[in-house]
Amino acid sequence: MLLRSLIAIAVLLVMTPENTATAAGVTTNKLANRFIALDRNGDGVSFAEFMTMIESRARREYKEMDGNGDGRVSRYEYKRFWSARKAQYYRIKR
Ligand SMILES: [Ca+2]
Numbered sequence: 001m002l003l004r005s006l007i008a009i010a011v012l013l014v015m016t017p018e019n020t021a022t023a024a025g026v027t028t029n030k031l032a033n034r035f036i037a038l039d040r041n042g043d044g045v046s047f048a049e050f051m052t053m054i055e056s057r058a059r060r061e062y063k064e065m066d067g068n069g070d071g072r073v074s075r076y077e078y079k080r081f082w083s084a085r086k087a088q089y090y091r092i093k094r
């Protein structure tokens, strides 16, 4: 009985609005940091700045996809990359 009460109190403490706000604040900070990283000159994100981010991400993903580094993605490498992504996505969703 005492153990149940302690667990209930611990759950209530974890779920207080203060802690929820902190979690939201972390998310907001991550978004703000991503925006700051995108907006290189502080005048808002231009299409060119956005495309720089897209190209950088595409290069990183292509390099990851090209398992043997020969500059070509084979059907096997393509399938392996997307299967891993799909598995990663479903692990996060759980
Ligand atoms: Ca800018």
Ligand SMILES: [Ca+2]
Pocket: 066, 067, 068, 069, 070, 071, 072, 073, 074, 077
């Ligand atoms: Ca390859």
